[in-house]
Amino acid sequence: MKFLHTSDWHLGRQFHNVSLIEDQDVVLQQIVNYVRQHPVDAIVVAGDIYDRSVPPTQAILLLNRVLTELCQTLNTPVIMIPGNHDGAARLGFGAEQMRASGLNIISDFAQMLEPVIVTTEDAGEVAFYGMPYSDPEQVRHELQVAVSTHDEAHQHLCQLITEKFDMSQRHVLISHCFVDGAMESESERPLSIGGADRVNHQHFLPFDYVALGHLHQPQFKGAEHIRYSGSLMKYSFSEQHQKKGMYLVELNHDGFVASTFIPLQAPHEMRIIEGELHTIIANAKDDPRRDDYLLVRLTDTHAILDPMDKLRSVYPNVLHLEKPGMLIGVDQEMRSQRLKRSEFDMFKDFFQETHQAPLTSAQEQAVIEVIQALKQGEEQ
Amino acid sequence: MKFLHTSDWHLGRQFHNVSLIEDQDVVLQQIVNYVRQHPVDAIVVAGDIYDRSVPPTQAILLLNRVLTELCQTLNTPVIMIPGNHDGAARLGFGAEQMRASGLNIISDFAQMLEPVIVTTEDAGEVAFYGMPYSDPEQVRHELQVAVSTHDEAHQHLCQLITEKFDMSQRHVLISHCFVDGAMESESERPLSIGGADRVNHQHFLPFDYVALGHLHQPQFKGAEHIRYSGSLMKYSFSEQHQKKGMYLVELNHDGFVASTFIPLQAPHEMRIIEGELHTIIANAKDDPRRDDYLLVRLTDTHAILDPMDKLRSVYPNVLHLEKPGMLIGVDQEMRSQRLKRSEFDMFKDFFQETHQAPLTSAQEQAVIEVIQALKQGEEQ
Structure with a gap:
C-alpha cells in the first residue's frame, strides 16, 4: 500500500503583499499529475490546509477543484485534518456527507476515534487516525481531562486512539504538532510561547507511520516513521535552501516499509541575493530564474536613487529590499x-x-x- | 411524491444586536422533527441559507448538525441553492463530494444543468433544477450572453434548463429572485435599486413547481405552483402578523397536486406593543408571551425616566423603544x-x-x- 503524505498547504497565503494562489495552484497540480501517473491508495494532508480560518474565496475554489480531481476524477481517498491556521468547524462543514465520496476531513475528537480504513492486498486494512489540531485548553475542555501542556494533550489523545487499536490492522496517525527537537522554519506560527508546545515523539511510537504537519521543513524525528512532509512550497526567504515536496509512504502487513521524498517545484523560487547593485544587475542577464521572488540585500554603502526600480528592471519580482550597508x-x-x-x-x-x-x-x-x-x- | 419547500433561513442573523442562533436552532429542529414524523422524499431550501457570505462559526455548526440529521440520520435528500446573502463559492465547497450522501448544494451554472433526480412510485422521476442566485452581471460574464436585467437573466437561465427537459420527468425549479408583483417584507435586502430586480413569473410556467426564495412572506405569484415559502422566522417587527412556515408540496405523474402550509413556531415572537407606559406595564401580567422580542412604541407625551428599565422589568426582551408621542x-x-x-x-x-x-x-x-x-x- 502506498500513500502520499503532504501538509501545510497554506492556501490563500500572501507573501510580501503578493498572492501566492497561482503558485499554489501550479504545485497542487503537480500532486494531481503525480497521482494520475502513479496511482496511490490514499492522500494524507496533515493540516494548515488554508492559511487562515476564514480563507479567501480563491483559496476555497482552488481547494475544491483539487479535491474534486483527486477524489472524484482519480478516485483516490483524501484524509485531512485542520492545523493551527485552519478553522476546524469551518473546514469540517459537510464532513459527514463527504465521507462516502472519499473526502475525509477529520475535524473533531469523535471523528478522530473513527479511523478511515483503506484496504489493500499487500497491507490488509490500514486505519488512518486523524488528530485535528488542538491546544491543551481544547482537549481539557472537550474531553474533560486534566492536561496543561501540548505534550500531555497529545499523550492523552494518542492513548485514546491506541486503546481502540484493532491489532489486525496497520495504524497511521495524522497530527499537527511540534515534535520536540525537530527543526523550525521562519514561516511557522508558534503554537504557544516559550517552548510549551513541544511534544515528545515517544507517544507516536505505537503507530506504523505518523504523518506530521506544522513544521515546514521535511524531516523525521525520533524514528524514521515519525515524519514531517514540510510545506507545499517555501513561505519565507530563509527557506531558500530547503527542498519542498511530499513523501510517498509504503506499508505492508508488517507495517512501515519506506518513505520516498517526491520534490515539488514552485514556479517562482524564493531567494536572497546579496551584493552591490551594479554587480547584481550585471549578473542578472546570466540568471535563468529572473522571475523568482527575491529578497535583495544591497551591500552598497553610498546612497542610491530608486534602487527598487533599477532592480525590478531585471528582476521583476523583487519583493523586499534590505540595505544594511x-x-x-x-x-x-x-x-x-x-x-x-x-x-x-x-x-x-x-x-x-x-x-x-x-x-x-x-x-x-x-x-x-x-x-x-x-x-x-x-x-x- | 412529497417534498418540503423552505427558504431564507438567514442563519447567524443578528436582530437589534441579539443573536438569533438559538431561536433558529429551535425552529430548524421543528423541521427535523416534522421529517422524522412525516417522512418526505426531499427537502428544498431556496437560498439565503446564511445571513452573510462569511457566516459565524455557530451558524456553520448549526447548519452542519441539521443537514447531518436530515441527510444521514433521516436519509432524506436535501437540495439547496445560495441566495443573495450567501457566498456561493464558500457554500458550495465540497458539493461534488456531498452529492453521494444526498446533500445537494447547487452553486454554479454547470451544476444547475445537472438536475437532482428523485424517483418515487407515484410521480416517477422528478428532476430538481437549482438556479444559484445570480445577478445579470454574473450571467453575462459567466455565460457570455447579453442580458442586462434580472428578468432577462432569469429568462435566459430558464431557457437553458427547459431546453434540457426530459419530458418523461416532472420538473421542479429552485430559484432565489423577486417575482414581479409579489409582496415585500422589511427584512429583505434589495437585489438592485429601483425595481430592476423584478422577474416575470411567465418564465417559470413550464415547471411543475417553482420553489422560490428571497421574499420573506409565504405567497404564490402568477400561479399556484410558483411559490415563496417565506423565511424560517420573522426577521423584522413589521412581520409581526405574518405566518412563518414551510410548504409540503405534492406531485404526481401529472405534475403539481397541492401545497400545504406547515407553520413553524419561533420560541420568541417579534411583536410591536403600542400604548402608554403604565398601561403596557399593567397589562403585562396577563401577557402569556412576555419573553417575546418587542418593539415598544410609547404614546406618552410627557418625559419618562428610564422607560427601557421599567419595560424590561416586565418584558425582558424589549429590543427597541420608540417614543413618537x-x-x-x-x-x-x-x-x-x-x-x-x-x-x-x-x-x-x-x-x-x-x-x-x-x-x-x-x-x-x-x-x-x-x-x-x-x-x-x-x-x-
Missing part, C-alpha cells in the same frame, strides 16, 4: 546630526535649570558662537 | 416658541417620576421663578 551610513549621520543640534539645546536646558531663567538673546548668541568655535577647533 | 411634543415645542414652557414641563415630569407625586402649586411657582431667573441671567 546604507543603514550603517544613515545611522552614523543621525548620531552626528543629533549631537550638532542638541549641544545648544542641552546648554539652554542646563542654564534654565541652574538659573531658573531663560537665556537672553545676547547670551544665546554668545553660546552659539562658542559652540561653533569649539566645532571648528574639532575639525581642524 | 414625545417626539411630537419635542417637535411642537421646537416649532412654537423656545423652551420656556418645556423646561418647566420637563421638570414637572421629572419630579413626578422621581417623587411619585406632582409638584405642589408653591413648588410650581418656585420652579417657574428659578427658570425665569436663569433665563434672564442667560439673556444678559
